[in-house]
Amino acid sequence: xxxxxxxxxxxxxxxxxxxxxxxxxxxxxxxxxxxxxxxxxxxxxxxxxxxxxxxxxxxxxxxxxxxxxxxxxxxxxxxxxxxxxxxxxxxxxxxxxxxxxxxxxxxxxxxxxxxxxxxxxxxxxxxxxxxxxxxxxxxxxxxxxxxxxxxxxxxxxxxxxxxxxxxxxxxxxxxxxxxxxxxxxxxxxxxxxxxxxxxxxxxxxxxxxxxxxxxxxxxxxxxxxxxxxxxxxxxxxxxxxxxxxxxxxxxxxxxxxxxxxxxxxxxxxxxxxxxxxxxxxxxxxxxxxxxxxxxxxx
Amino acid sequence: xxxxxxxxxxxxxxxxxxxxxxxxxxxxxxxxxxxxxxxxxxxxxxxxxxxxxxxxxxxxxxxxxxxxxxxxxxxxxxxxxxxxxxxxxxxxxxxxxxxxxxxxxxxxxxxxxxxxxxxxxxxxxxx
Numbered sequence: 001x002x003x004x005x006x007x008x009x010x011x012x013x014x015x016x017x018x019x020x021x022x023x024x025x026x027x028x029x030x031x032x033x034x035x036x037x038x039x040x041x042x043x044x045x046x047x048x049x050x051x052x053x054x055x056x057x058x059x060x061x062x063x064x065x066x067x068x069x070x071x072x073x074x075x076x077x078x079x080x081x082x083x084x085x086x087x088x089x090x091x092x093x094x095x096x097x098x099x100x101x102x103x104x105x106x107x108x109x110x111x112x113x114x115x116x117x118x119x120x121x122x123x124x125x126x127x128x129x130x131x132x133x134x135x136x137x138x139x140x141x142x143x144x145x146x147x148x149x150x151x152x153x154x155x156x157x158x159x160x161x162x163x164x165x166x167x168x169x170x171x172x173x174x175x176x177x178x179x180x181x182x183x184x185x186x187x188x189x190x191x192x193x194x195x196x197x198x199x200x201x202x203x204x205x206x207x208x209x210x211x212x213x214x215x216x217x218x219x220x221x222x223x224x225x226x227x228x229x230x231x232x233x234x235x236x237x238x239x240x241x242x243x244x245x246x247x248x249x250x251x252x253x254x255x256x257x258x259x260x261x262x263x264x265x266x267x268x269x270x271x272x273x274x275x276x277x278x279x280x281x282x283x284x285x286x287x288x289x290x291x292x293x294x295x296x297x298x
Numbered sequence: 299x300x301x302x303x304x305x306x307x308x309x310x311x312x313x314x315x316x317x318x319x320x321x322x323x324x325x326x327x328x329x330x331x332x333x334x335x336x337x338x339x340x341x342x343x344x345x346x347x348x349x350x351x352x353x354x355x356x357x358x359x360x361x362x363x364x365x366x367x368x369x370x371x372x373x374x375x376x377x378x379x380x381x382x383x384x385x386x387x388x389x390x391x392x393x394x395x396x397x398x399x400x401x402x403x404x405x406x407x408x409x410x411x412x413x414x415x416x417x418x419x420x421x422x423x424x425x
Contacts, residue, residue, distance in 0.1 A: 090412045126409035160409040161372065161383075198376035199403040201415065259415065 039147050040279040042071055042081045042113075045225030046245035048123065049107070050089035050100040056248045056261045059269075063246045063294060064107055067275055070297045072112040078277070079146065081113050084225040084243060085121030085157065085190030087137075094132060101136040117144070121190040121226065122157040130158035141168055143175055149280070150179055154189040156204040162191055163205040172213055179217075187214065187222040192242065194235050197253040202227055211235050221287065227253070229272065230291055241289060244274040270295035335393070336360045342384045343367035345413035347404060353422045359395040372408035375421065381407060396423040 047064045057063065071081060088100040101124070108116060118137040125133045130140050140155035152175065156164050164172075179185070187193075193207035204210065214220045220238045228245035229252065249262040249272025265271045270293070277290040338360050341348045354360060364373050366384045373392065374381035377400075382392045406417035 090409075090414075092411060122409045122414075123412075127411065157409075160370070162407065162409070198374075199405060201405060201407060205407075258418070 038280050039079045040076070040277055041146075042074075042078045042275060042277055043084060043223055043243050044071075044081060044246065044275040045084040045243040046086040046121065046228055046247060047083065047104070048086055048089045048245070048247035049104040050091065050096070051247050053248075053261075055263050057264055057273075060247060063270065063273060064104075066294060066297060067246050068108065068111055070292070070294075071275075072110070074277075078113055080115035080117060081108075081111055082117040082188055082223075083108070083119070084188055084223060085119050086123045086225060086245075087118065087121065088124055089247075090123035090127060092127065094128065097128070097132045098135070101132060105136055117151075117153070117188070119153050119188060119190060120155060120157050122160070122162070125155075125158040126160040129160075130155070133158075141171065147280070149184045149186055152185060152187045154187060154193075154210065156189055156191045156193070156207070161205055162201070162203065164210055165206070169206070169209055169213070172210065176213060176217065181216065182218045185214070185217055185220045187220065189222065189224045191226045192224055192233075192240060193222060194233060194240060196227065196231070196233065197259075200253060200259045202253060211238065214238055223278070230276075243276050244272065244291070246273055246275065246294065249273060268295060337363050339363045339365070340373065340419075341365055341367055342371040342373065342406065342417075344369065344411050345406070345417040347373075347406075347417065347419040350419040351422070352419070353424060354394075354396045356396055356399050356423050356425055359393060362392040362394060364390040364392060369410055370408055371406045371410055371417070374405050374407040375402060376405070377402045383408065396421070399423050399425055 044067060049064060051057070051060050053060065059066075071078070087104050088097065091097050091100070120130055120133045120137070120140050124130075125140065133140065140158055142153050144151050152172070154164060154172070155168060156162060159165055191204045191207075192202055193204050193210050195207070196202040215236050215238065218237070222238060222240040223243065224240065225243050225245070227242045228248060228250040229242065230244055231242035231253070233240045250259060251262060262272060273294040274292050275294075276292060279288045279290065338352060340362055342364065343366065362373065364382055364384045365388075366386045368386065370386070371384045372381060373384050373390075375394070378394070378396070380392065380394060382390045384390055400423055402421045402423065404419035404421055406414060410417065
């Protein structure tokens with residue numbers, strides 16, 4: 001049961017200036033005032049379904065299912081679950097890619113929530129520019145509104161050069177023009193939009209253009225994956241928060257000469273693997289991130 | 299581990315303006331490269347560069363001649379803000395003047411498959 005999990009790293013975002021903050025500003029006129037109540041959702045990232053490597057994760061067939069069981073046992077059901085990319089492990093074989101996506105979709109269909117959101121990672125979409133992904137999961141960039149928050153899903157992976165691209169930037173500009181400068185915005189994407197570690201391919205080539213656009217708005221937070229660890233960073237007033245993976249952990253950026261997968265630790269199974277709850281605290285007008293470790297689930 | 303110590307004896311006329319050159323500019327310069335600049339041929343294939351380790355002398359310009367043996371790759375030196383696409387059937391020339399000493403990572407920055415993240419190399423720049 002999830003209440004038996006060791007809940008750690010309960011991060012009060014306002015303390016690092018990264019809060020998202022929900023109080024009562026005007027969003028899209030007439031559309032988003034309906035429900036400003038508290039809510040929470042779950043972010044799961046980098047599930048890499050189809051990966052095999054006993055030295056890295058001997059339970060590669062089990063971690064996703066374990067996480068889904070954990071979400072289903074949460075005492076309070078989340079409003080939605082979002083997967084921030086690398087749903088599947090990449091493959092050159094288009095048939096295998098589709099098999100993995102079908103298996104992934106079947107497994108996550110057991111989530112006991114009304115709404116599940118997806119976006120691609122480079123493992124899902126870079127080798128075929130998202131053809132297979134779109135067959136199974138639909139659009140690669142889109143928006144949705146939830147209880148006063150405007151969510152923007154950005155695709156920075158289907159172009160194999162890790163670019164958002166001019167067309168999507170135009171689309172982003174057009175979307176942001178429709179909402180007020182103090183609207184609460186959460187951007188969901190796969191790669192970091194800032195240059196976290198370019199030598200490790202932890203960047204988005206035209207991420208600066210995205211950030212420059214987002215900086216015109218006062219309340220923006222970015223949730224992403226890709227780097228297989230919890231990480232927090234500010235660009236101006238925008239907070240960026242990376243989530244853990246469910247398949248393997250990676251070292252802290254720049255901490256070792258070469259980026260390599262962290263081997264499985266038999267003395268501490270599932271170490272570094274997990275997901276997060278994102279809680280909107282309306283009374284305090286801030287979000288809280290609650291990092292949940294897969295190793296603590298019984 | 300392969301080591302290629304490259305002796306360079308080039309005189310050079312053009313000064314790079316620093317970081318952030320656009321690929322167009324790089325390609326244009328490459329076409330104007332004087333004959334006495336050293337050319338270093340680098341082959342890209344899934345999932346490696348050959349050679350994977352190169353030693354250069356600080357401030358001595360070279361031209362990387364980049365070819366792909368299989369699919370589209372990238373050749374990126376983030377510490378110097380230069381990169382190029384590497385396509386099969388086309389030798390891409392990338393002029394480079396190492397302006398600082400150290401050990402720097404080269405990586406493929408065009409996603410190319412399941413071991414893409416292991417497609418890296420090293421450039422050492424010495425005095």
